[in-house]
Amino acid sequence: VYACGTGAFSPTCAFIEISGHREVKELRSNTEESGRLKCPFDPMQPFTSVLADQFLYVGTSSDFLGKDTAFTRSLGPPPDQHYIRTDISEDYWINEARFISAHPIADTYNPDDDKIYFFFREVSWEGNDKSILSRVARVCKNDVGGLRSLTNKWTTFLKARLVCSIPGPDGVDTHFDELQDVFLLPTRDEKNPIVYAIFTTSSSIFRGSAVCVYSMADIRAVFNGPYAHKEGPDHRWVEYEGRIPYPRPGTCPSKTYDPRIKTTKDFPDEVVGFIRVHPLMHRSVYPLTGRPVFTRVRVDYTLTHIVVDRVMADDGQYEVMFLGTDVGSVLKVVSITQENWSTEEVVLEELQVFQQQLYVGSSDGLAQVSLSRCHLYGQACAECCLARDPYCAWDGLTCSRYIPASKRRARRQDIKNGDPANQCFGVGRVEEKVLFGVQSNSTFLECIPKSQQAQIRWYLQRPGSERREEVQPDDRVVPTERGLLIRSLQPSDVGVYVCVAQEHTHFTHTLLRLTLQLVTHGQLDRKPKPSESPAAETHHAAEARQRYKDYLRVMSSPFRSLEEYCDSLWLDRKHSRVRGRGLGAGKWKHIQEMKKNRNRRHHREKEEKRGREERGRVVRTAQQ
Template identity: 75%
Template sequence: MHTLYGTVGIYECFFLSLCFSVTLSGPELLQAGSVSLFLGPSDGLHSHSLLLDEERGRLLLGARDYIYLLDPDNLARAPRKIHWPAPWDQVEMCQLAGKHINLECGNFVRVLHNYNRTHVYACGTGAFHPSLNLGRNKELDLNLLESGRLKCPFDPLQPFTSVLTDQYLYAGTSSDFLGKDTTFTRSLGPPPDQHYIRTDISEDYWINEARFISAHPIADTYNSDDDKIYFFFREVSWEGNDKSIVSRVARVCKNDVGGLRSLTNKWTTFLKARLVCSIPGPDGVDTHFDELQDIFLLPTRDDKNPIVYAVFTTSSSIFRGSAVCVYSMADIRAVFNGPYAHKEGPSHRWVEYEGKIPYPRPGTCPSKTYDIVVDRVLAEDGQYEVMFLGTDAGSILKVVSITQNNWSTEEVVLEELQVFQVPTPILSMEMSSKQQQLYVGSSEGLAQVSLSRCHLYGQACADCCLARDPYCAWDGHTCSRYIPASKRRARRQDIKHGDPASQCWDTEDSLLRGPAEERVLFGVQSNSTFLECIPKSQQAQIRWYIQRPGSERREEVRECPNLHTLFP
C-alpha cells in the first residue's frame, strides 16, 4: 500500500446556498402531472437500493424484506414484488443485540446489480447477517442463498458502495457487526479466475473506519490491462495532531490478483490520495469542506475522462454548510503519478518519501504485455533476482533488485533492449536458464535474446564493476560471464555497491587514478567529430566539453547527439 503525498486539486467549487424563484408543492406537482409516486407499505418503504435497466424497460427497488419490480414509465402502476425476509432466528439475535426491530432487524436490500441478461445480483443486510442471492429477473431462489459478508453491510444505515463489472463485485463495506473494520474487496468473478482480494485488516493506514461513498470502473489508457476501479470514501485520520475526518479517492487495478507472503489475497496496486474541497475566503483563509457525502460522474466524449462532481459538508461545530466541488480525472491521475508519503520517525507521521521510486512504480497494473520473467542469479556477493520486463513499446528492460544492509531495496536498470525492428508490444516471454536465453514473442515474430552481453560493458575492470550486472565479472582480461571460483580475487564484481575502487585497485585502469577518465579529441572547425555519448553502463556518465581556439574556458556540450557534433 502506498499513500500519495499530493492532493487532488479543485476544478470548480460552489456553496449550496442558492435562491429559488419557483417553489412547487407535492400536490401541485401531482395536479400538473409532473410526478408519479410509489409509496409502498404504510409503515414505510425503507428503500436502500435502485436499479434502472432502460435496455430491458425495468426498475428494481430494494427495500426492507422486499424487492419491487416497477414500471419505469409509471410508478403508480401496481408493482410485482419479491418477498425476501430475514430468518426469524437472525431477527431475534438482532433484537437481543439491542437493535431496533423495524429500523434495523430486517433484511434491507442494499445491493442490486445486473449480473447478466437473465440474472440480477442482490444482497441484503439479513438482520445484521448479510446474505446474497443470484436470482432471475422476476424471482429469487432462496435455496441459493450464501453469506453476504464483505459484499454488503451489516447495518442498513451505514454508508456503503459497490459496483459489479465483468462479473466481479467490488465493494466498500464493514466486515464486522460493530462496523469498525472497513475494507474494500473484490469477490465473485467467472470461474476459474475467482480471486478474492481485500485491503489489509491489521494496518490502519490502509483504510481506517472508512465510510464508502462511490466506486466506478474507469479505463486509464487504451490498454485494457490498465483498467482500474476508482472509489471514493471518507475516513478517520491522525495525520495532524488530532483525530480528523479526511476525504479520499483511491484506486486498484482490475487485474490485480494479490501478492505473495504478507500480501496473499490483498491488493498489490492499492493507492489513495486526499480529496480536498475548499473555498478561498475574503481574508485569505480557506473554508474547508472535509466530509465527502456523494459522488456523481458526468460522462464526456472521452470515456476515460469523466467529470467528477462531489458533494461535501463541514464537520465544524462553528460553521455548518455544504458545497459541490468539481474535479477532472486528469488531475486525479496526475496526483496518483506524483510523490508518495510514508511513515517515518518515532511519531510515525506521514512525510514525503524522498528515496528512489521502485521500479516498476508502485500501483502499476500487471499486464499481458508487461510480463515479468525473473531469473535468480548467483554473484560474488550473494544471490540476486534479475527481472526481464516486456513493454507495450516493444522493448525489454533488464532490471536487478538489490537489497542493501538496511533492508531497503534498489532497482537498477541494467539494459533496455529493442529486439524487433518495428516497435510492437511484447506478447509473451519464456526463459531458458539452462541455455541462458530469453525467447520473446510479438506480432512481428519470435526473438531469441541472450541473458547477458558482458563484452559490451567495456574493456576495463572499473567499467565491468560499474555495470552491476550479476551475470558479468572482470576475469583479469575482459568483462565476461561470471563463474564462481575458489580464488576470491579471480573474479572482480560488486553488485551491491558498484564500487570499482574496492575491486580494481590493483589493476591499470586509468579510471581509478582520479574521479573520472578524461579523453581529449581534436576537431576541425566547420566539420564534424564523432563523440561517444552512450556509456558502457547505466551507472556511468559521459560528459563532453568544448574549448574554442583562443579561449581558456570550456563549455559543456549540453545535448550529446550520440553520433557526432558540429563545431561551428
C-alpha cells in the first residue's frame, strides 16, 4: 500500500507491507519520499486522490498556507513515469481550490479516450468581484505534457462550472455555490454514472444546503461546447467566437482519431497555446431536474457527505440518499418523481453503504446502522405505509424488510403516493385516552406521529358542544414535536382533544382522542367526614398530600404517561393488601395469641422429652 501523511507539516509517502496476518504492518523505510503535491501540509486542508492504472492522481495544496493548489499525476510503471501538474503561472487554471473527489471515467469504448474527472470549488474573480464557484474538470489519462510549451503540464485540462440553484419567480436564482461532496451512482452503462453532489451557500446571512443531480451526458456536452475567453484580468469571461484550432483542444491523442498524433507532445503549438489561455468552458452544467432534489434551509446544521443506494420497491425503483451533517446526524431521504415530473422530497429518518449496512465515521469512532429499520415505523399497516420507506413494507403482521420476489406476496407498500386508505384495512381506528390534570399546573398531551412527513394539528371539543375548534397556540398553549403543552391548566381547557396528522400527500387521519379532566384544588384538599376518627383524618390528609405530589410528578414529566402512574399506584395498593390482608385488630390479636400458645406447647414437649432421655441414661449407668 502506498500511504502518505502530513508528517507534522512535512508531507511524507512510503510503501507499507501488508502481506501476511500481522496486526502491525511493516513500513519500508527505504521507500520513504517527499509527499509534497501528494498530500497536504495540514490535515485540515481538503484534498482528493485516486489510483488508476498504477498512476496516482492527486488534488492538493503545495505550500504550507494552502494557497498554491494543483492537480497532479505521479507514480506509474517505470517506463511511463511522467510527473504532470496544472500550470502554476496561470491562476485562472486553478485558484485556491478545495478539492472534493476524483474519478476515472471512460468516455468511449476506445481506452485512449479515458479521462479523470475531478470536482472542486475555487476562488473566482470576475473583474473586481470575488466569489466561490464549484467546478468539474477533466484531463486525459494519456496526457504526458507538451513538447515546447506546457512541459510537464496538462495539455488537455478543461473545467466547467457546476450550477445548483433554485429558480426564483422574478428570474433571480438562489445559488448554492460551495461544493461539499460528490457521489457517483453506477448505472448499467459504466460510462454514464449519475452524479450526486452536495452544495452549501456562501452567504453569511442565508444558510442552507442542497443536493443536485447531474448526468455525464450533460457534462460531456458542456466540454464539447464553446470555450470561455477573457481579454484581461479586469474583464469578464465571455464566449470565444474565434477560430478553434485542430485537433480540438481537450481531445485525447488517439491513433484512431488522427494517426499523426500519437501523444500530447505531438499537438501543434497552436493547440497547446489555445488551451493554456482557454481552460474554462463558457456554458455551465445544470442539474437534471433544473433544481435541487433536496434542500435544507434555516436549520442549525449543514450537509457535508452523501451516499446513495438504489432500492427496488413494490411500485418501482428509488434512490435513497444518506446525508451526513456537520452535527453528527444522518438524514435518510428519498426523492420521488411525480406524474408531472415534479419531485417530492421525503425525509425517512434522521440517522458507506455495504451489505445493507450504513457505516458512519467520526472522530470518536465508527457506527454501524442497518439500512432497513422498519420496526421504528410502528406496529400498524397505516404507519408502515405512511413512512414511504422503500426498504420496508407491511407483511400482514409487522412492518418488515421488503425483498423483491417473483411470486405475488401480500406485501403492502406505496412509496409514490403514501396512501394507506388503498393499502390497509381498519385505518379509521383511533386510540382513546383519559388524562387528569391538576388545576393551575402544567399538563402535557402526548401525540407522536410515526411518519416523518406528518404535520400535527390539535382540535378541542368542549363539554356540551358538538363543534370542534382548532387549538391556537399562545403563551400558555405550546405545541411541540411530541405533543401539546398546556401551562396553568384552567377549567376552560377541559374537553376532548383530537390529535390529527396531515401527510404531504394530503392524507389526513386521527391519531388520538384524549379526554382531559380537571382535578380542582377543592378535590385535592377534601375534608374528612365528622364521624371519622382523628387517626382516619390524619390518614386522609397524608393520602391527599401524597396524591397531590403524585399528580405533580406526572404533570411535570412529559415522558411518564397516565397509564404508568396508574400502574405504579395499583402496585402500591396491591402490596399494602398483601401485608395487611384486610385483618381487623381483634382478629389479628387472636392470631398472635394462638401463635404464643403453640410456642408454649412446643417448648413443654421438648422439656419432657429431654427429661425422659436423662432418666434413661441414669438407669443404664446403675445397671452397669
